[in-house]
Each structure stands twice: as structure tokens, then as C-alpha cells.
Amino acid sequence: EHFKLRMETAQLAVNVADRYLASHGSLGQLTLVGLTALFMAAKYEELIPLSVDEILKPDAPITPVQVRDMEQAVLQALDFRLTVPTPIQFLELLARANGCAARQRRLAGFIVRQALVDGTTLKHPPSVVVSATLLLSNQLLGRRVLWPRRMVRASGRNQKELTPLADELRSLCGFSNGVQRLQRRWLRKEGAASMPQHAYVQGQAEGASARRSVVVLLQDVHRKLDFRTATLHLAVNIVDRYLSARAVEPSQWQKVGVAAMFIAAQFEERHAPEAEVFAETTSGLFTKDDVLGMEKAELEALEFYAMVPTPVHVLEFWGYADCCNTASGEMPRVILEKALVEGMTSKYTPLELAAAALFLSNELAGRQDLWSHEMAHTSGLSHAELASPVEELRSLVARDTRLQKLQFREEAAPLAQRRKVSTSRRLLIGTQSGPRGEATHRAAWAKLRSGFGFRLRATFVSWLTATCRKLKYLPTTLQLAVNIVDRYLVAAQAVYPSQLQLVGAAAVFIAALSQESLAPKADVLADTASGCTEAQLLAMKTVVLDTLKGKVNLLTFSTP
Known part of the structure; x- marks a missing residue:
């Protein structure tokens, strides 16, 4: 993800490392073998391969000479047979036979990645892993015929042979009932406990507008630094909880917001920028010392309890269960961003807001099944329980131009895809x-x-x-x-x-x-x-x- 490499590169690198470590090497060489495997795989799969200097950090204990030596050792150990079929290649072939839409491909890709991390690909051939993955995706999406004859011909496996592995993948990816109950319980408990109180806004005439300007500033910083959506939501949550616990002048709220984004980035981003980078985004309004000082004050006020579930985290839990029923992944996030600006996070739990955003996105996209049985079971929320938050969100987004564009894009998607x-x-x-x-x-x-x-x-x-x-x-x-x-x-x-x-x-x-x-x-x-x-x-x-x-x-x- 850091180097923005193709998934084929990652899977080939894991395969090369697994095959080498199975017969050579030790756990002490794990990092060196992994970096070397990535370096070698990028030569075969990327238009612009990585250089050794790009892979190694300046202060890394591994030297370029060690990587070159390990590359020769790996090639000799594998008899120069580097490229082999990987699950992602079988996924491209079998997904066509299965008639997978874009969302089902996304779901299948998620399951394959989890199997790769867990080591399931070491126990089963890639074609079997992908076949079981597609069977599981058909089950999760409620297809009437789980394993049609064309899939038996394409994969060479029948449903009975693939069911045990599909059940194993279901448990691995968190689709099992027990894991879903634990996730739901954690989201309900932690989400309710971390809900901010907007009493600090109600007692001041300029409170609502000042808070809105802080959120807009955070959105601007979020776009400039190309952060994840979860970073923005966590930063706003930290701002709300801090201002609920401490009395701060509205003129200082922007500094609170920049420091909150700095804290959130350290939890959510793979490579969080330094404090001076955040200070520079404010065009000289705050210095590095201002950001670091406010960071310390916020963490002490929150008793260092910064990482809490947000509606975007809930979407990450649920996005695959609702894969084929919801609109594009962008639409629920736009709805949640609108709710973030208007302060709905103090009224509804992250669980309820995420569910309402998914429901409304299905409605705007013209889906027939607005709230599938799978989503009701996963979230523990019925259609009736979502009526109030959905109605409020509907009134908020009625005139949002971005959502109108997304809605048009969703309706025009089949024609655009053909073109x-x-x-x-x-x-x-x-x-x-x-x-x-x-x-x-x-x-x-x-x-x-x-x-x-x-x-x-x-x-x-x-x-x-x-x-x-x-x-x-x-x-x-x-x-x-x-x-x-x-x-x-x-x-x-x-x-x-x-x-x-x-x-x-x-x-x-x-x-x-x-x-x-x-x-x-x-x-x-x-x-x-x-x-x-x-x-x-x-x-x-x-x-x-x-x-x-x-x-x-x-x-x-x-x-x-």
C-alpha cells in the first residue's frame, strides 16, 4: 500500500518468501527475505520496479548488499522458477465464469487477502482457495444457485469439496455468527461510551458556526495530506470529546482541531507526518510547538483514550456484508461526512449512523432491497430502528450536489461500463x-x-x-x-x-x-x-x- 504496488506483486512476493522459507532461511532472516521477495516480485509485475534504496529506510539495519546477496540465494534456492500462479490470477479467470459484479470481486479480493495473511494459501492450492472464496461470496450475497455447473467445469471442484474450506474462510474473515456478535457488542459498548456531548456548543452563540469551521478546516487538512476517511472521523471525535471535557475559547478551537488530526493520524495512517507538517497546513497560523503542546493537553484530558470506533470503522466491518446491495462505497462516506459537519455524532451511536448511511445510500441508488437480511443480522438493527436517523440524514443530504452526482453516476454505471x-x-x-x-x-x-x-x-x-x-x-x-x-x-x-x-x-x-x-x-x-x-x-x-x-x-x- 505504501508504494502503491499491484496486488499481483504482493501475492507473488508472499509466494516467493513462503517457498524460500519452507526449505531455507530462519526466522531471524524473515524481514530480509520479505523485503527481497518484494524487490524481486516488483521486477516482474510493475511497470516501474522498485529500487533497493526505495525499499530500505535510511536507518534500516539491512543494507543494499544484503538484499542483493539474498536475491541470488532465493533465485538459486527456487531454481530460478520465480513466477508461479497466484490466487489473484485464478480470481480473474473464475470471477468471469461466476458472473461477478464489481462489488462481489471486491468482496472476493478481501477474502483472498485474509487467506494470504492467515497462511491458508500454504495448505491449499491457489485455485482451490479462490474457488472456496467465490462459493463463500455467493453464500454471503444470497445467490439462489451457490455453485452452478459452469463453475464446476471452470474450477474442476464441486460444492461438497469446497464447503469445508469455505466455512474456514467464513470464520477467518469474521463472517461467522460468533465473531459478528462480538463485533456488534464491542461497537455498541465502545461506540456509546465514546459519543461526544455537544453541550459546549449549545451554550455559546457562535459555538455551532465555530465547530463547523473547525470541521471544514479538518476536511481541508485531510484532503491536502491525502489521509484515510477514518482519520478525519477520529479527529472530529477527539475534538468533540476534548471540548466537552475542557472549557476552551472558540478562537482556539482550530488549534484543537489540528492537534486532534495529528493524534488521529498516528493511529490510522501507516506513515503519519511530523508535527511541523500539520503546522505548515495552517499557513503559519500555528507552530510546531503549538501542535505538540495541544496534543499533550488533549491526551491528558481524554486520559489517553484516543482510539474509539467511528461510523467509518463500522462501515469497514460491514462493507463486505452489504457488498452487492449498497451503492458505491463513496456514497455512504459522503453522507457520513455531512452528518459529521452537522454534529449528528452526539445524537446517534456510530453503529446507528453507519447503518442509516448504508440504508440511505441504497435508497438513493434505487436499490430494491434497502436493508437486506444479511445486514439486519450483522448490525442487529431492524428497519424500524433506523427510521429516525435515516429521516434526519435524508433532510441533511437533500440538497447536496456531490450526492446528486454520485446518484447519477450509480444509475448510469451499467451504460458507462459498456462504453x-x-x-x-x-x-x-x-x-x-x-x-x-x-x-x-x-x-x-x-x-x-x-x-x-x-x-x-x-x-x-x-x-x-x-x-x-x-x-x-x-x-x-x-x-x-x-x-x-x-x-x-x-x-x-x-x-x-x-x-x-x-x-x-x-x-x-x-x-x-x-x-x-x-x-x-x-x-x-x-x-x-x-x-x-x-x-x-x-x-x-x-x-x-x-x-x-x-x-x-x-x-x-x-x-x-
Whole structure:
């Protein structure tokens, strides 16, 4: 997550580390093996692989030399057989056979990640883990036919064989009844105990407007620093609880808010910024010492009881149970953010607010089943119990423009998805027409799916599109560049994912020479590919032209 790597990279890294540790290494080398496995997996799965310096922290006890030595040891131990099928690859194939919508894919991805952490992938083959995952997702979403015949053919497993593993995954992911009861009990108890009291607002004329300005400031800091939604909600909760316990002048409330965000980030963010970063977001209004001093005062007032459940935490517990029934994950969060500004957190528990937001998002999205049996069972709240908070939320969001846009997007999603698939297909194929062209692009897809993966190819074409737009090239230049890359990857003996940007830059250079009125500059194109020099670009251009035997201008979809 920190390096924003693909899920395929993470799963391949875990697989490499597991296979090496099964026969070599010790627990004392665990960190070194893990970092090395991630470094190696990124070379195969990422367009821009990680460098050793990026993986290691400045004060890390592991040196780059140790990582290089361990890389050689791992390759020798695995007989240089690094890439193997992982659960995420089987998930892409079997999810299509299962007819999974986007939300069910999200649910299945969550279960697979939990199985990866727990080590279930060590006990069962990846295809079996994914098959049991899809069976469990069908059960959770209430499908009438849990394991249709097409899934038996696609997976080679029947429902009886997969049921024990599906039950194990259910317990592992917290979908079992016992775990749900414990979660619900904890959320009810802790959520009610941590509810802030807004009495400090009622006794002052400017109290409500001052609180609203603090929340708006926190929203601005949250966006600037690209924090998680849970960080914002926890920060506002800390502000409310502190101001309920201590008498503070409204002029100091903004300082209270910035310090609360600093505290919340240390709990919720993987890499929390230092205090001076928060001071800088206030444009010099507060200093680093102001933030640290207020942090100490708030923690003492709250008796260091800072981490409490918020409505967003409840959504994280429930988001997968309501996966196919609720609107997009963005809509409930927008509703909860509106409730946060208006101070509804003092009136309803996090459990009730999260449930009401999910219910209202289903209503706005035009769902038939507004509150499914699965959600009623998971939350312990009936439709009637949600009537009051839903009505208040409905009145709050009636004129919210963001929700109107989200509602329109949700209604237009099926049509937009069809258009997206159609456009992407035209762009990605990008080969010459006729029987020969169809055979070429079929061969290209076969090789790309086995060697690089569909998602990697789509990401690469998106990069080509962005490059051509940045340089203001014609659509025909982009189409021809994609065509050149397709044919080169089919003809080339071996191309590593780390070389794709260099190949793409060379293809754009060749296409621009043919299509653009002004000759492209090699140094400008070299800058678009990270770590690429002008000499490397010109050398790759020669290699591509030699491989294609000089055949550049072929019929593409953009040709008149």
C-alpha cells in the first residue's frame, strides 16, 4: 500500500518468501527475505520496479548488499522458477465464469487477502482457495444457485469439496455468527461510551458556526495530506470529546482541531507526518510547538483514550456484508461526512449512523432491497430502528450536489461500463484489420496474458495515452504506437515488464515520425519514461524497427 504496488506483486512476493522459507532461511532472516521477495516480485509485475534504496529506510539495519546477496540465494534456492500462479490470477479467470459484479470481486479480493495473511494459501492450492472464496461470496450475497455447473467445469471442484474450506474462510474473515456478535457488542459498548456531548456548543452563540469551521478546516487538512476517511472521523471525535471535557475559547478551537488530526493520524495512517507538517497546513497560523503542546493537553484530558470506533470503522466491518446491495462505497462516506459537519455524532451511536448511511445510500441508488437480511443480522438493527436517523440524514443530504452526482453516476454505471469496455477494447486491440490482423492480436493477447497480465497491459496503454495527450499528438499516433507495441511484443523473444516504458516511448517516437507534422524530440520522449536516457531510446527504436522489419504504417482503427 505504501508504494502503491499491484496486488499481483504482493501475492507473488508472499509466494516467493513462503517457498524460500519452507526449505531455507530462519526466522531471524524473515524481514530480509520479505523485503527481497518484494524487490524481486516488483521486477516482474510493475511497470516501474522498485529500487533497493526505495525499499530500505535510511536507518534500516539491512543494507543494499544484503538484499542483493539474498536475491541470488532465493533465485538459486527456487531454481530460478520465480513466477508461479497466484490466487489473484485464478480470481480473474473464475470471477468471469461466476458472473461477478464489481462489488462481489471486491468482496472476493478481501477474502483472498485474509487467506494470504492467515497462511491458508500454504495448505491449499491457489485455485482451490479462490474457488472456496467465490462459493463463500455467493453464500454471503444470497445467490439462489451457490455453485452452478459452469463453475464446476471452470474450477474442476464441486460444492461438497469446497464447503469445508469455505466455512474456514467464513470464520477467518469474521463472517461467522460468533465473531459478528462480538463485533456488534464491542461497537455498541465502545461506540456509546465514546459519543461526544455537544453541550459546549449549545451554550455559546457562535459555538455551532465555530465547530463547523473547525470541521471544514479538518476536511481541508485531510484532503491536502491525502489521509484515510477514518482519520478525519477520529479527529472530529477527539475534538468533540476534548471540548466537552475542557472549557476552551472558540478562537482556539482550530488549534484543537489540528492537534486532534495529528493524534488521529498516528493511529490510522501507516506513515503519519511530523508535527511541523500539520503546522505548515495552517499557513503559519500555528507552530510546531503549538501542535505538540495541544496534543499533550488533549491526551491528558481524554486520559489517553484516543482510539474509539467511528461510523467509518463500522462501515469497514460491514462493507463486505452489504457488498452487492449498497451503492458505491463513496456514497455512504459522503453522507457520513455531512452528518459529521452537522454534529449528528452526539445524537446517534456510530453503529446507528453507519447503518442509516448504508440504508440511505441504497435508497438513493434505487436499490430494491434497502436493508437486506444479511445486514439486519450483522448490525442487529431492524428497519424500524433506523427510521429516525435515516429521516434526519435524508433532510441533511437533500440538497447536496456531490450526492446528486454520485446518484447519477450509480444509475448510469451499467451504460458507462459498456462504453468503457467497448472503447478500451478498440484501443487495446489496435492491430491491422483482416484475418491476419485478428490472428496477430489473438497471439498478442495470449502472450500478454501469460507473461505480463491483463491489468499490467491496460495500465501500460493508459500510460501511452497520457504520454500522447501530454505531447498533444494525434489520435492516429496513439493508435499506431499501440499497434507497434503489440507487434513487437509478439515478435520479441523476451521483454521484461520493467522495459515496457522504454518500448512504449520508442513506439511513440516511431509513430510520431510517421504521423506528426513536426518531428518529435528524442530527449522529450526519453523524459516521459522514468530512468530512460536519449541514447537508450534511440537504441530501442532501432531494435523495434529491426524486429518489425521496417513495417510501421499498418491499418488501425483511427485510419480514415
